[in-house]
Amino acid sequence: MLGKGGVGGGGGTKAPKPSFVSYVRPEEIHTNEKEVAEKEEVTLHLLPGEQLLCEASTVLKYVQEDSCQRGVYGRLVCTDFKIAFLGDEDSALDNGSETQFKNKIVGVNDVPLHCVDQIYGVFDEKKKPLFGQMKKYPEKLVIHCKDLRVLHFCLRYTKEEEVKRIVCGIVHHTQTRLLLKRLFLFSYAAAVDSTATDPRNHTVMFDTLKDWCWELDRTKGGVKYKTVSVNEDYKVCDRLPAYFVVPTPLPEEDVQRFQGRGIPIWCWSCHNGSALLKMSALPKEQDDGALQVQKSFLDGIYKTIHRPPYETVKTEDLSSSFLSLQEIQSAYCKFKQLFLIDNSTEFWDTDIKWFSLLESSSWLDIIRRCLKKAIEIVECLEAQNMNVLLLEETASDLCCLLSSLVQVMMDPHCRTRTGFQSLIQKEWIMGGHSFLDRCNHLRQNDKEEVPVFLLFLDCVWQLVHQHPPAFEFTETYLTVLSDSLYIPIFSTFFFNSPHQKDTNTGRKSQDTQSKPLTLPTVWDWSVQFEPKAQTLLRNPLYVEKPKVDKSQRKGSRFKHQRQLSLPLTQSKSSPKKGFFREETDHLIKNLLGKRISKLINSSDELQDNSREFYDNWHSKPTDYHGLLLPHIEGPEIKVWAQRYLRWIPEAQILGGGRVATMSKLLEMMEEVQSLQEKIEARHHRQEAVHAQAPCLLRNSARLSSLFPFAMFQRHSAKPVLPTSGWKALGGEDDLAKREDEFVDLGDV
Numbered sequence: 001m002l003g004k005g006g007v008g009g010g011g012g013t014k015a016p017k018p019s020f021v022s023y024v025r026p027e028e029i030h031t032n033e034k035e036v037a038e039k040e041e042v043t044l045h046l047l048p049g050e051q052l053l054c055e056a057s058t059v060l061k062y063v064q065e066d067s068c069q070r071g072v073y074g075r076l077v078c079t080d081f082k083i084a085f086l087g088d089e090d091s092a093l094d095n096g097s098e099t100q101f102k103n104k105i106v107g108v109n110d111v112p113l114h115c116v117d118q119i120y121g122v123f124d125e126k127k128k129p130l131f132g133q134m135k136k137y138p139e140k141l142v143i144h145c146k147d148l149r150v151l152h153f154c155l156r157y158t159k160e161e162e163v164k165r166i167v168c169g170i171v172h173h174t175q176t177r178l179l180l181k182r183l184f185l186f187s188y189a190a191a192v193d194s195t196a197t198d199p200r201n202h203t204v205m206f207d208t209l210k211d212w213c214w215e216l217d218r219t220k221g222g223v224k225y226k227t228v229s230v231n232e233d234y235k236v237c238d239r240l241p242a243y244f245v246v247p248t249p250l251p252e253e254d255v256q257r258f259q260g261r262g263i264p265i266w267c268w269s270c271h272n273g274s275a276l277l278k279m280s281a282l283p284k285e286q287d288d289g290a291l292q293v294q295k296s297f298l299d300g301i302y303k304t305i306h307r308p309p310y311e312t313v314k315t316e317d318l319s320s321s322f323l324s325l326q327e328i329q330s331a332y333c334k335f336k337q338l339f340l341i342d343n344s345t346e347f348w349d350t351d352i353k354w355f356s357l358l359e360s361s362s363w364l365d366i367i368r369r370c371l372k373k374a375i376e377i378v379e380c381l382e383a384q385n386m387n388v389l390l391l392e393e394t395a396s397d398l399c400c401l402l403s404s405l406v407q408v409m410m411d412p413h414c415r416t417r418t419g420f421q422s423l424i425q426k427e428w429i430m431g432g433h434s435f436l437d438r439c440n441h442l443r444q445n446d447k448e449e450v451p452v453f454l455l456f457l458d459c460v461w462q463l464v465h466q467h468p469p470a471f472e473f474t475e476t477y478l479t480v481l482s483d484s485l486y487i488p489i490f491s492t493f494f495f496n497s498p499h500q501k502d503t504n505t506g507r508k509s510q511d512t513q514s515k516p517l518t519l520p521t522v523w524d525w526s527v528q529f530e531p532k533a534q535t536l537l538r539n540p541l542y543v544e545k546p547k548v549d550k551s552q553r554k555g556s557r558f559k560h561q562r563q564l565s566l567p568l569t570q571s572k573s574s575p576k577k578g579f580f581r582e583e584t585d586h587l588i589k590n591l592l593g594k595r596i597s598k599l600i601n602s603s604d605e606l607q608d609n610s611r612e613f614y615d616n617w618h619s620k621p622t623d624y625h626g627l628l629l630p631h632i633e634g635p636e637i638k639v640w641a642q643r644y645l646r647w648i649p650e651a652q653i654l655g656g657g658r659v660a661t662m663s664k665l666l667e668m669m670e671e672v673q674s675l676q677e678k679i680e681a682r683h684h685r686q687e688a689v690h691a692q693a694p695c696l697l698r699n700s701a702r703l704s705s706l707f708p709f710a711m712f713q714r715h716s717a718k719p720v721l722p723t724s725g726w727k728a729l730g731g732e733d734d735l736a737k738r739e740d741e742f743v744d745l746g747d748v
Contacts, residue, residue, distance in 0.1 A: 042074065042086040047105070047489065049191030050081045050184070054169035056162035060154035061085050061109070076141075076153055078169045081184045081488070083116070083143070085109040085153070101536060101708035103480075103528050105487060111145055113184075114441055115486035116174040118144040121167070127342075130171050137163050141170070147483050148339045149647045178442045180504055184488045189505075189517045203523045204422040206430045207498070209243045215426065216245055218413070221269030224248055224311075230255050238499040239280075239394070240265075241430040247277075249304045254297075258282055262298060264305055264389060267403040267427065270410065274381045276388050276403055277305065278431075280395035281319070305387055313387040314380050318398040322373060325397060328366060329450045335363035339644045347650045364637050370459050371630050371637075372606060374405040379613040382410065382627060396432040401456045403427050408460060412545065412625045416472040417538065421523050428453065434496040439485055441494055453493075457482050461640045463630050469543040470624040476708060477537040479643045480529075484522045491519035536708055540666055543624045646709040657705020 044052065055077040062071040074087025084107065106112060121130045121138025130138070137160075141153040155163045204211050212227045225245050230252045232242050237260035245266035246255065255263050261283060267276040282294050306313040316322070338357055341347045350357065358364065380386045392399045404414075404427045413419040428435075433453065436442060440449035457478050464471050464478065485493045495501040506516035520527060525534055606614055617629050630636070645651040704710045 042088070044075075044077055044079075044084065044086060045107075046079065047081060047188060047191075049187035049189075050079050051187075053078050053080060053173065054165045056155070056158050056166035058157050058159075059085070059166075060157065061087055062152035062154060071152075071154070076166055078166060078173060080113075080173070080187065082106065082113060083111045083170060083174075085151075101476075101533050102530070104530070105489065105528050106483075111143065111149070111151065112486050112488065113174050114439075114488055115146045115483075116143060117146045119171055119174060120144070130167070131175065132171070134167070134171075137167050141167065142342065143170075144340050146486055148336060148644060150340055150342060152342070175443060177444050180436070180442065180500075183441065183494060185491065185494055185519065186504075186517065188489045189519050192520075202418045203521075204418075204425060205521075206241065206243075206422070206426045212243050212245055215422075216266075216269075219269040219411075220271070221245075221266065221275060224273070224275065225266045225269070228252055228255065231260065234499045234502075236260055239396070239432050239497055241432070241498045244430075247304050250301070254301070257297065258294075262294070262301060264301060265395070267390075268407050268411065270381045272382070272385050274385050274387050276377070276381065276390070276406055277313075278390040278392070278395045278399040278403060281391070281393050305389065311387060313389050314384075315389045315391055316373075316377065316402075317391045318402070319391065319393050322398060323366060323369060325450045325452070327362075328452065328455060329447075331362040331366050332451050332454070334361035339648065341648055344650055347648060358639070364639070366455065367458055367462060368632050368637050370401060370405065370455065371462065371632050372610075374402055374409060374459075375614055375629060375632070376607060376610045377402060377406050378409055378627070378629070379610045381406070383609070383613050394432070396434060397438075397450075397452050400427050400431050400433045401452055401459075403431075404456055405459055408463065409628050409630075412470070412628075415470055415628070417477070420473060429492065430498055432497045435485075435493045436496045436500075439493065441488070453485065454482055458640055461643075462637060463628065465638060466630055466636065467622065467624065467628055468539065469541050470622075470628055472539055472542045474537060474539045475640070475642050479646075479709070480537070481522070482643060484528070487522075487528075489520060489527075490522040492522040533708075540669070541662075545625045642706055642709065646706045649710070651706070652710055653705035655703065657707070659703050659705060659707040663703075 046052070055075055057075050058073060059076040060071045060073055061076075072087040074085055077084050077086065087109065102108075119130045120127045120142040121134075122128075122140035122142065123136065123138055127142060128138075137155075139154070139156050141155060143149075143151040143153075145151070155167070158166075204214065206212060206215070209227055209229055216222050216225060216227060224247065226248045227243060227245050229243055230236055231240050231244070234240075234242065236256050240260045247264060247266070250263070261280050264277040264279050267278055269275045282298070285291050285294060302313075305311065335358075338350070338354075338361065341350070377388050377390075380388050390399045390402060404423055407414045407423055407427075408420070411419075414423045434448075435453070437445065437448040438450050438452055440446060461475055461478050464473075464475055484490060488494055491501060491505075495504075501519075505519060525537065529537075605611065614629060617627065618631070622628070639645070641651070
């Protein structure tokens with residue numbers, strides 16, 4: 001396999017420009033389109049509270065393949081929720097295969113307005129970004145989406161007044177600054193039945209004192225830490241949740257002193273009694289007297305959590321010694337451009353420079369640095385039995401990311417679906433991550449838009465990819481969760497803090513006559529997917545935790561099996577730190593090693609203690625219900641292909657990829673289960689009920705490697721090697737010197 005993620009080719013010739021000239025008059029095309037529309041009118045489905053703003057007919061939606069200019073005719077509409085294309089293909093999809101993975105809120109040709117990243121117009125075959133008022137209107141419209149879709153619409157045969165209306169409407173409603181109350185979220189909530197129940201699938205929302213007490217009890221942290229309600233009704237601080245957990249010796253008056261700043265907030269307790277804490281910085285002061293007051297205050301706080309030899313703490317200042325938000329923003333801006341491909345020709349032109357472009361983006365290196373820092377924190381908690389205090393200016397960005405990653409690695413509960421959702425509620429939603437600003441939902445400040453939460457999901461995906469049986473959810477679950485960031489009917493990702501949400505939904509209003517709005521949460525997956533589609537969110541290979549005989553374990557508490565090896569000693573030889581394993585073929589080393597060495601060695605090495613801890617853990621069999629560490633060397637950090645490559649037809653393998661492996665494994669599981677049921681039926685003289693693998697994964701030969709988002713896309717038949725050809729390649733040394741022309745025999 002070649003190129004991107006082991007799913008594309010290594011470059012090819014540019015596709016020749018089409019020589020066909022149409023002699024069909026536009027009027028004839030209009031007539032034909034009217035005849036088609038009369039035969040089968042595709043209706044626009046509106047959500048409760050959704051309003052149609054503008055539309056244009058006889059719009060051609062191009063397929064993303066070469067420069068063939070082929071596509072489907074239909075209507076392009078813009079509502080206050082989405083941009084939608086209504087074409088003939090919609091009815092074909094509705095009547096198609098049962099394997100469709102449909103979202104009930106966002107159709108295959110729908111783009112939520114909040115998901116639009118950039119809009120371009122094509123004037124005389126030149127693509128230019130569109131802003132504000134326009135003197136001239138484009139022949140073609142190109143929409144780049146935040147989920148990395150690229151949509152092309154031809155307006156050449158559309159009436160001039162309709163072109164003006166639809167282009168101006170789309171540009172205006174995707175670029176104009178918004179007020180919070182103008183989000184579609186509020187229109188939708190006002191229109192739906194506010195008395196409807198919200199099935200949360202047992203997700204803990206952490207909006208009550210009881211939820212925090214439950215979590216404290218679950219992690220056995222109640223001895224050293226306590227829940228406080230000093231911020232109830234947000235009397236102390238708008239940034240903190242109404243309820244949270246602090247060290248037991250800490251007086252509640254200290255929480256009020258600097259409006260919640262400089263206070264160690266509890267995140268999670270380890271089985272050995274150590275804990276993970278976070279703290280925001282105190283307000284900056286210029287006066288020496290005020291600085292002295294702050295210093296003495298912090299000294300007192302430090303003594304409550306650092307009491308050697310019984311309790312020690314290690315501080316991690318993330319604002320000064322870790323990633324900056326600007327680094328994350330810059331890296332992702334470069335990284336996403338690799339997947340915003342306009343056509344097949346552009347794909348093959350950039351494919352020969354794939355690793356150069358990937359390296360220059362630094363996105364994978366940022367993922368590696370996050371995982372490395374999380375491993376170092378895990379080592380302090382698990383091996384050294386130390387408290388870890390994360391410091392950040394607001395404690396709402398990198399603190400959220402690292403505290404969540406650590407818990408996913410150390411707590412098997414967080415690797416279940418409800419546990420993972422509860423973790424996001426606790427660390428991100430109640431932790432005050434500014435989703436409204438970081439996703440730029442109000443379009444007020446591009447500099448504040450930083451994909452911190454997406455970075456977290458990408459880090460979790462690395463763990464899911466490396467240790468599939470340890471997670472109850474799938475990569476598809478992570479992908480649709482990332483898509484839900486831009487669907488403004490859920491309250492989960494559209495506020496900066498719990499206080500902002502409660503204030504704007506009427507929960508803090510003094511007006512007792514008006515009923516507060518009930519906003520749905522993203523955790524009710526039945527809003528987006530039918531039960532059949534939801535089966536793809538659950539991992540059928542998840543290893544359930546074995547039931548323990550309580551009579552044998554009475555009085556004992558669960559401990560990770562890894563602790564039996566502590567204190568750590570060097571046992572087996574450490575795995576190789578380089579890119580290649582010893583058994584790798586010599587030719588492949590020469591082909592790849594020189595090109596990717598910079599990418600692999602770009603990150604700092606683990607600290608000595610963490611390296612020993614890391615190597616020792618990886619030298620033993622994995623306990624899927626204990627501590628879980630990722631591989632971070634060499635090619636182990638990969639591109640999340642399902643999310644980033646799913647809209648590119650050339651990046652797919654029909655009948656291949658992980659979906660094919662999963663399908664075969666499920667067939668084997670089905671056979672085993674069927675045999676077990678037949679045996680049981682013989683004993684009980686009952687008729688066996690045959691189990692079936694999920695129908696969405698049947699006939700894997702027809703599915704794409706990027707299933708379930710790209711099942712029936714055509715795979716472009718391009719050369720699988722650079723156009724220089726075999727004759728020009730020469731020997732092994734010559735191949736190694738060609739920095740951008742190489743073969744990738746595995747996933748990225």
